[in-house]
Amino acid sequence: xxxxxxxxxxxxxxxxxxxxxxxxxxxxxxxxxxxxxxxxxxxxxxxxxxxxxxxxxxxxxxxxxxxxxxxxxxxxxxxxxxxxxxxxxxxxxxxxxxxxxxxxxxxxxxxxxxxxxxxxxxxxxxxxxxxxxxxxxxxxxxxxxxxxxxxxxxxxxxxxxxxxxxxxxxxxxxxxxxxxxxxxxxxxxxxxxxxxxxxxxxxxxxxxxxxxxxxxxxxxxxxxxxxxxxxxxxxxxxxxxxxxxxxxxxxxxxxxxxxxxxxxxxxxxxxxxxxxxxxxxxxxxxxxxxxxxxxxxxxxxxxxxxxxxxxxxxxxxxxxxxxxxxxxxxxxxxxxxxxxxxxxxxxxxxxxxxxxxxxxxxxxxxxxxxxxxxxxxxxxxxxxxxxxxxxxxxxxxxxxxxxxxxxxxxxxxxxxxxxxxxxxxxxxxxxxxxxxxxxxxxxxxxxxxxxxxxxxxxxxxxxxxxxxxxxxxxxxxxxxxxxxxxxxxxxxxxxxxxxxxxxxxxxxxxxxxxxxxxxxxxxxxxxxxxxxxxxxxxxxxxxxxxxxxxxxxxxxxxxxxxxxxxxxxxxxxxxxxxxxxxxxxxxxxxxxxxxxxxxxxxxxxxxxxxxxxxxxxxxxxxx
Amino acid sequence: xxxxxxxxxxxxxxxxxxxxxxxxxxxxxxxxxxxxxxxxxxxxxxxxxxxxxxxxxxxxxxxxxxxxxxxxxxxxxxxxxxxxxxxxxxxxxxxxxxxxxxxxxxxxxxxxxxxxxxxxxxxxxxxxxxxxxxxxxxxxxxxxxxxxxxxxxxxxxxxxxxxxxxxxxxxxxxxxxxxxxxxxxxxxxxxxxxxxxxxxxxxx
Numbered sequence: 100x101x102x103x104x105x106x107x108x109x110x111x112x113x114x115x116x117x118x119x120x121x122x123x124x125x126x127x128x129x130x131x132x133x134x135x136x137x138x139x140x141x142x143x144x145x146x147x148x149x150x151x152x153x154x155x156x157x158x159x160x161x162x163x164x165x166x167x168x169x170x171x172x173x174x175x176x177x178x179x180x181x182x183x184x185x186x187x188x189x190x191x192x193x194x195x196x197x198x199x200x201x202x203x204x205x206x207x208x209x210x211x212x213x214x215x216x217x218x219x220x221x222x223x224x225x226x227x228x229x230x231x232x233x234x235x236x237x238x239x240x241x242x243x244x245x246x247x248x249x250x251x252x253x254x255x256x257x258x259x260x261x262x263x264x265x266x267x268x269x270x271x272x273x274x275x276x277x278x279x280x281x282x283x284x285x286x287x288x289x290x291x292x293x294x295x296x297x298x299x300x301x302x303x304x305x306x307x308x309x310x311x312x313x314x315x316x317x318x319x320x321x322x323x324x325x326x327x328x329x330x331x332x333x334x335x336x337x338x339x340x341x342x343x344x345x346x347x348x349x350x351x352x353x354x355x356x357x358x359x360x361x362x363x364x365x366x367x368x369x370x371x372x373x374x375x376x377x378x379x380x381x382x383x384x385x386x387x388x389x390x391x392x393x394x395x396x397x398x399x400x401x402x403x404x405x406x407x408x409x410x411x412x413x414x415x416x417x418x419x420x421x422x423x424x425x426x427x428x429x430x431x432x433x434x435x436x437x438x439x440x441x442x443x444x445x446x447x448x449x450x451x452x453x454x455x456x457x458x459x460x461x462x463x464x465x466x467x468x469x470x471x472x473x474x475x476x477x478x479x480x481x482x483x484x485x486x487x488x489x490x491x492x493x494x495x496x497x498x499x500x501x502x503x504x505x506x507x508x509x510x511x512x513x514x515x516x517x518x519x520x521x522x523x524x525x526x527x528x529x530x531x532x533x534x535x536x537x538x539x540x541x542x543x544x545x546x547x548x549x550x551x552x553x554x555x556x557x558x559x560x561x562x563x564x565x566x567x568x569x570x571x572x573x574x575x576x577x578x579x580x581x582x583x584x585x586x587x588x589x590x591x592x593x594x595x596x597x598x599x600x601x602x603x604x605x606x607x608x609x610x611x612x613x614x615x616x617x618x619x620x621x622x623x624x625x626x627x628x629x630x631x632x633x634x635x636x637x638x639x640x641x642x643x644x645x646x647x648x649x650x651x652x653x654x655x656x657x658x659x660x661x662x663x664x665x666x667x668x669x670x671x672x673x674x675x676x677x678x679x680x681x682x683x684x685x686x687x688x689x690x691x692x693x694x695x696x697x698x699x700x701x702x703x704x705x706x707x708x709x710x711x712x713x714x715x716x717x718x719x720x721x722x
Numbered sequence: 723x724x725x726x727x728x729x730x731x732x733x734x735x736x737x738x739x740x741x742x743x744x745x746x747x748x749x750x751x752x753x754x755x756x757x758x759x760x761x762x763x764x765x766x767x768x769x770x771x772x773x774x775x776x777x778x779x780x781x782x783x784x785x786x787x788x789x790x791x792x793x794x795x796x797x798x799x800x801x802x803x804x805x806x807x808x809x810x811x812x813x814x815x816x817x818x819x820x821x822x823x824x825x826x827x828x829x830x831x832x833x834x835x836x837x838x839x840x841x842x843x844x845x846x847x848x849x850x851x852x853x854x855x856x857x858x859x860x861x862x863x864x865x866x867x868x869x870x871x872x873x874x875x876x877x878x879x880x881x882x883x884x885x886x887x888x889x890x891x892x893x894x895x896x897x898x899x900x901x902x903x904x905x906x907x908x909x910x911x912x913x914x915x916x917x918x919x920x921x922x923x924x925x926x
Binding site for chain 1: 723786787788789790791792793803804805806807904905906
């Protein structure tokens with residue numbers, strides 16, 4: 100133990116020699132770190148077996164190889180093989196990751212350290228540009244908002260319209276017109292469909308907000324765009340034309356004449372929409388009339404040319420209905436070119452308007468009641484036709500309905516006939532002074548019937564005798580009802596009535612003389628309204644009366660004819676003093692009473708205010 | 723609508739029904755009447771089912787003279803005047819009233835107009851074979867609705883073309899007197915004649 104032998108104990112070279120270079124230097128394999136070691140160990144584990152067996156089993160290498168070969172043989176045809184492999188590898192990786200995470204979580208064996216990366220090279224110029232752009236974008240947004248705010252502030256302070264006003268106007272529009280929203284647009288409806296119209300036109304208008312550039316001061320923030328065919332102003336013109344002259348020009352304009360001015364406080368769009376609606380209404384009316392004109396069968400067919408319907412109502416008299424549609428530009432020009440404009444008749448104008456409205460109404464409201472068992476929209480009369488047992492004739496009458504045109508023609512005929520007859524009566528009353536003709540036109544009547552009461556009197560003798568006639572003016576004929584209930588039907592020719600009135604005037608005078616003679620105590624020898632003697636009259640018959648004085652010695656004979664006027668003759672008996680008539684044979688004084696011949700009276704030289712007065716004076720003379 | 727008289731026209735011996743009708747037509751045309759279409763009156767008889775006792779009969783009749791109307795007459799004489807939709811109602815009532823087979827009887831023929839008179843000459847046919855049973859003549863005087871007021875006029879007119887075969891006043895008209903004539907009365911007259919034809923065929 101004395102001599103120490105130095106034994107050096109040296110640890111084995113830990114690291115394996117990887118390579119010995121030619122100069123004898125050894126390069127070592129770097130020892131595995133903990134994680135690498137772990138990974139290496141992990142590689143050895145067969146996870147598939149672990150999964151299947153639930154325990155780690157290390158099979159001998161030979162067996163493994165054999166098994167793998169067998170699998171390859173078996174699974175060569177399996178289509179999902181590649182997918183299975185991939186899934187398996189992914190499962191392995193996931194498991195490894197899980198383990199690593201578990202281990203790292205404990206922080207005993209493994210610590211996760213951030214990996215330092217090389218910083219990216221910074222470009223200061225690019226950054227500047229980017230920042231500038233984003234800043235300017237933000238500034239723009241802010242600026243716009245500020246502008247809008249400032250504008251609304253200014254508008255609010257100045258009281259003018261703006262976004263809020265648009266909505267207020269829209270609300271107002273909504274109160275009067277039907278609006279609906281389609282996408283981003285607001286659409287309105289100015290058709291009469293909701294009122295029962297079946298016209299094809301949709302009548303859609305669009306509501307838009309006035310663009311700020313086009314906003315003139317005083318204009319509405321709301322603008323309506325109507326279809327181009329409804330623009331302007333329209334009316335329906337009904338003219339009754341005689342061959343030579345236009346007697347009556349009637350015009351059915353729903354909004355009369357020129358464009359309607361907006362009432363104070365009324366928004367301009369309302370005027371525009373009303374005008375468009377009027378155009379639509381006129382178009383519908385005209386379309387309806389044109390359709391009826393084509394369908395209607397009459398002896399003289401209706402002419403429908405362009406926008407005019409012509410029909411003949413009386414021989415030589417035409418009724419023409421025209422649709423006048425002016426666009427805004429032509430409107431001012433049209434005012435000067437139609438001189439008949441002042442003559443339009445409110446009655447026909449209104450009637451035409453009303454008739455179409457009635458059609459609309461009846462479309463919408465069929466006659467009540469509405470039993471479920473009855474066919475829909477049948478008329479009241481049709482409904483009771485079965486239970487009341489109407490016969491064939493009545494049933495066919497049920498189906499006949501009068502169209503607008505037919506009714507309008509009737510009204511036009513009546514209007515014309517009435518105008519002609521009243522005109523004739525006026526002229527006749529001026530012509531005939533003796534007797535007096537008074538005409539009272541009744542204010543009560545329908546559009547196809549009116550009446551005139553005609554009273555014939557002799558001035559000063561009204562109490563004695565009065566002839567009254569009632570003239571009913573219809574569509575195509577005139578009925579005259581006399582006081583005794585006799586009805587005389589005359590045609591549409593007003594001369595027939597004129598002749599009748601002249602005849603009645605003649606009769607009236609004779610009748611008055613008759614009454615007068617009764618009062619004066621004269622005796623009526625003969626009275627006839629239709630004298631069969633004398634010259635033939637051009638019209639009617641002459642009427643005559645013969646009356647004797649109370650003593651019976653004088654006779655007055657009156658013959659009054661419409662064409663020749665009165666013819667008065669007087670028969671004087673022989674004068675007592677006149678002895679020439681006495682003879683030896685005729686001695687008795689009673690023969691003095693035998694009348695002599697009639698002597699005509701020079702009537703125009705007779706005294707008196709009028710015919711009856713003259714007769715009275717004559718009677719006075721002769722009594 | 724006016725007062726109507728329906729009468730039976732006897733077919734003379736040795737003549738067919740068609741010949742008799744033609745003779746009447748000739749006579750009418752000679753008086754100046756004009757032909758104005760044709761007419762048809764039909765009658766369908768319904769029997770009540772077992773649910774109704776005693777059993778009842780209902781006749782449903784249509785006439786071209788009253789195109790929108792359907793008449794239903796019970797045995798008792800009660801007459802219902804209804805809209806033409808009544809037929810559809812009858813099909814719904816199958817359980818209660820079923821049509822009697824082969825009982826359909828109708829009269830068809832030309833229709834003449836002579837001023838205020840309407841004359842209809844019809845051949846009565848029954849059953850599916852449409853065998854002719856006789857001739858019915860209907861004469862209507864349109865302006866009047868009171869039978870008493872126009873009966874004499876009617877008989878006089880009937881005399882012009884029917885000669886001695888003009889009928890006596892029908893029961894329906896006689897009972898009406900000064901009452902107002904209604905379409906039901908015409909239908910009742912037809913039904914009476916139809917029933918007569920049925921009875922006579924039944925006897926045969």
